[in-house]
Amino acid sequence: MNPLRRRLLRAAMGACALAAWPARASASLTFGTTPVILDEQVEFLESWRRYLEVRLRRPVRMLQRGSYREILVMLAEAKLDCAWLCGYPYVRMKDRLELLAVPLYRGQPLYRSYLIVPADDGRTRTIVDLRGKVFAFSDPDSNSGWLTPQVELKRAGVDGSRFFKKSFFTWSHRRVIEACASGLAQGGAVDGYIWDTLARQHPELTGGTRVAWRSPEYGFPPIVARRGIAGTAELRRALLEMARTPPGRDLLERLNLDGFAAGETGLYDGIETNWRYLRG
Amino acid sequence: MLGNLSYRHKTPLAMSLVIVVATVVVSAALVWQGFRQAHAAFTHHAQELGKVLARTLRPAILHDDVWQAFEILVTPLERAADRSHDGSRVLVLLDARGQVFASSDPRRFGVLDDFARAAGDPGLSAALTGQRGGGQLVLAPGDGRYLYVLTPVLAEDGAVLGRLVQRYDRDLLGPRLTQVATGTLFAGLAALLLLLPLGWLAGKRLAEPLSHLAECLTRVGREPVDDIRCEFPHGRDEIGQLAERFQGMLGELRNKHALEQHLAQSDRLAAIGRLSAGIAHEINNPLGGMLNAISNFRRRGGADAQAEKTLALIERGLKQIRDTVSALLVEARLESRALSPDDLDDVRTLIAADAQKKQLGLRWRVEVVEPLPLPSAQVRQILLNLLLNAVHASPERGEVGTHIGVAGGRLRIEVGNAGPEIPERRRQHLFEPYFGEGEVHGLGLWVTYQLVGQLSGRIDVHSLPGYTRFTIELPLETGNAD
Numbered sequence: 044m045n046p047l048r049r050r051l052l053r054a055a056m057g058a059c060a061l062a063a064w065p066a067r068a069s070a071s072l073t074f075g076t077t078p079v080i081l082d083e084q085v086e087f088l089e090s091w092r093r094y095l096e097v098r099l100r101r102p103v104r105m106l107q108r109g110s111y112r113e114i115l116v117m118l119a120e121a122k123l124d125c126a127w128l129c130g131y132p133y134v135r136m137k138d139r140l141e142l143l144a145v146p147l148y149r150g151q152p153l154y155r156s157y158l159i160v161p162a163d164d165g166r167t168r169t170i171v172d173l174r175g176k177v178f179a180f181s182d183p184d185s186n187s188g189w190l191t192p193q194v195e196l197k198r199a200g201v202d203g204s205r206f207f208k209k210s211f212f213t214w215s216h217r218r219v220i221e222a223c224a225s226g227l228a229q230g231g232a233v234d235g236y237i238w239d240t241l242a243r244q245h246p247e248l249t250g251g252t253r254v255a256w257r258s259p260e261y262g263f264p265p266i267v268a269r270r271g272i273a274g275t276a277e278l279r280r281a282l283l284e285m286a287r288t289p290p291g292r293d294l295l296e297r298l299n300l301d302g303f304a305a306g307e308t309g310l311y312d313g314i315e316t317n318w319r320y321l322r323g
Numbered sequence: 324m325l326g327n328l329s330y331r332h333k334t335p336l337a338m339s340l341v342i343v344v345a346t347v348v349v350s351a352a353l354v355w356q357g358f359r360q361a362h363a364a365f366t367h368h369a370q371e372l373g374k375v376l377a378r379t380l381r382p383a384i385l386h387d388d389v390w391q392a393f394e395i396l397v398t399p400l401e402r403a404a405d406r407s408h409d410g411s412r413v414l415v416l417l418d419a420r421g422q423v424f425a426s427s428d429p430r431r432f433g434v435l436d437d438f439a440r441a442a443g444d445p446g447l448s449a450a451l452t453g454q455r456g457g458g459q460l461v462l463a464p465g466d467g468r469y470l471y472v473l474t475p476v477l478a479e480d481g482a483v484l485g486r487l488v489q490r491y492d493r494d495l496l497g498p499r500l501t502q503v504a505t506g507t508l509f510a511g512l513a514a515l516l517l518l519l520p521l522g523w524l525a526g527k528r529l530a531e532p533l534s535h536l537a538e539c540l541t542r543v544g545r546e547p548v549d550d551i552r553c554e555f556p557h558g559r560d561e562i563g564q565l566a567e568r569f570q571g572m573l574g575e576l577r578n579k580h581a582l583e584q585h586l587a588q589s590d591r592l593a594a595i596g597r598l599s600a601g602i603a604h605e606i607n608n609p610l611g612g613m614l615n616a617i618s619n620f621r622r623r624g625g626a627d628a629q630a631e632k633t634l635a636l637i638e639r640g641l642k643q644i645r646d647t648v649s650a651l652l653v654e655a656r657l658e659s660r661a662l663s664p665d666d667l668d669d670v671r672t673l674i675a676a677d678a679q680k681k682q683l684g685l686r687w688r689v690e691v692v693e694p695l696p697l698p699s700a701q702v703r704q705i706l707l708n709l710l711l712n713a714v715h716a717s718p719e720r721g722e723v724g725t726h727i728g729v730a731g732g733r734l735r736i737e738v739g740n741a742g743p744e745i746p747e748r749r750r751q752h753l754f755e756p757y758f759g760e761g762e763v764h765g766l767g768l769w770v771t772y773q774l775v776g777q778l779s780g781r782i783d784v785h786s787l788p789g790y791t792r793f794t795i796e797l798p799l800e801t802g803n804a805d
Binding site for chain 1: 388397
């Protein structure tokens with residue numbers, strides 16, 4: 044190796060080290076959020092981000108994307124450290140994800156999927172009553188907004204792809220409610236926690252819909268981290284402690300949650316069973 | 324009814340009517356124009372919105388994203404008033420087969436509904452199937468209640484992916500129409516408020532001379548012509564011409580009236596003259612005889628004192644009768660002596676004593692310097708009579724003016740006094756023999772008139788309150804001929 048080449052190589056390596064330095068020095072935590080919560084509230088996310096930064100003593104970046112899929116891809120590509128996901132993608136990617144915390148809703152780490160219909164529809168009792176209607180799903184990677192109704196249809200022995208006259212995705216639970224309230228869809232599948240929270244915060248919106256059917260309880264959308272990244276213990280602790288600090292309680296109040304629990308994988312067995320049932 | 328109405332009212336009324344009608348017509352035209360503009364602006368706006376939306380909707384229809392399409396369709400109607408589900412504004416995206424892909428009012432136009440059937444507009448169905456290619460279409464089929472704007476949603480390569488339908492209820496233009504109408508109404512009212520009084524005034528001014536003329540005309544025949552005094556604005560317009568003619572007519576009437584009066588007076592005076600002359604002759608003949616008889620009787624000297632006293636009494640009485648009769652007769656005394664300035668001075672001397680008694684000022688202006696071919700006795704008599712009358716009529720310490728001059732071959736005598744106006748009734752019979760109560764005799768003017776008549780002259784009187792003037796004109800040649 045001639046001296047010139049060695050020098051060039053050293054310079055190149057130095058440049059690489061320099062380029063890598065700011066990233067290592069900031070060591071920020073990237074946190075992806077999905078429409079499992081009412082994630083269109085920028086101010087809330089900013090408050091939560093600051094709260095976590097103080098607790099973790101490191102920069103935190105909140106990332107929002109239009110669909111679950113984009114967040115999942117970013118997790119898979121290691122562009123995200125952790126995310127608040129639905130239980131459905133979690134069970135599919137369980138081997139690569141670490142369960143950090145499960146929110147406690149009404150004291151339980153559980154929620155339901157709701158079948159909602161426009162308020163003027165007083166007859167519909169189950170999804171089977173909506174044959175030939177227009178149906179709104181929230182997201183193809185949502186347990187409550189897609190997997191649950193699909194499983195229900197399959198259990199009823201109908202072909203989910205032809206059962207409705209038309210079905211579409213709104214990419215958020217809130218918009219499923221809007222679609223049903225406006226009459227665009229005659230039925231929709233929605234996260235029960237979202238519906239309940241909106242019923243508390245925006246009753247005029249949920250007032251246009253009626254909950255026709257409630258699913259059995261499933262594990263609440265968890266906060267997960269990529270396996271093998273550092274600092275997950277601190278994040279878990281910060282989340283679990285939220286219910287014990289006044290600012291944390293404030294934030295939880297705005298989320299309409301009671302706190303976070305450590306949770307366990309078994310919570311999501313029901314979802315996994317459904318997934319396998321639908322697939323198989 | 325209208326024919327009986329005065330032009331004083333008819334013209335302003337007509338003016339006002341024209342103003343009102345004009346204002347109404349102009350206002351209606353403005354409202355119509357404003358409404359058409361509002362309609363055009365509305366349509367234009369809808370078309371622009373359609374173009375923008377059609378472009379925005381392309382990915383939604385391409386990716387079969389009903390929700391995205393719905394959100395795009397709802398966005399322009401975000402305002403609460405627009406979103407009221409009265410169906411006044413509806414945006415519908417149709418797929419390539421004409422079925423509803425998404426609409427801003429899903430309850431009316433549900434997903435995959437047949438749009439034409441849902442709209443309930445049979446005319447629309449034909450228009451939808453008729454539309455081919457990439458052009459935008461504005462329609463108002465059926466009863467025209469709704470305005471439709473159809474905009475094709477095109478793929479990059481120009482293929483028709485679907486169609487955006489904007490449906491607007493025409494009632495949406497109602498408020499705009501009301502707004503335009505209200506604005507125009509207020510402007511029109513303001514114009515009326517300004518123009519009506521002006522029009523009324525102009526009409527009144529136009530009709531005023533006409534009605535004044537009519538009023539004057541109706542007075543002719545009802546009132547004495549001399550009392551009718553009418554003023555008209557000058558001008559050569561029709562009313563001006565009429566007024567001029569009318570004034571001419573009034574003048575003629577006045578002249579005719581004066582002439583008639585004059586003629587009647589002359590006739591009367593002539594008749595009186597003939598009568599009195601006849602009577603005088605009839606009296607004078609026996610009177611002369613009686614006086615001669617008395618004279619002869621005396622000459623014979625046979626009368627005693629008592630008889631003489633009686634005779635003297637009779638003689639004085641007869642002489643008084645003769646004097647009176649001769650005064651009435653005004654005989655032409657054919658004296659050839661020409662009138663000299665001294666004659667006029669004599670008269671002045673004669674009247675001076677009478678004037679002195681009433682402390683009158685006597686203004687005397689005589690522009691006669693040489694003898695004139697006029698009989699001096701008659702002229703003296705005339706002048707004396709006039710002056711006596713003037714002194715008599717004049718108030719204490721008044722003034723009597725005399726002006727005698729020659730002009731145009733005539734001797735002109737003017738005698739004026741400051742006495743009261745001669746009453747109209749008296750003036751009609753001014754020159755007739757007059758025997759009023761308390762007056763010695765009223766023959767002065769009668770005699771004067773007769774004398775002037777004999778000299779072919781003319782006598783005029785001009786009497787106002789506080790000033791009365793007699794004017795005599797005597798032709799010099801005729802005086803010679805006599």
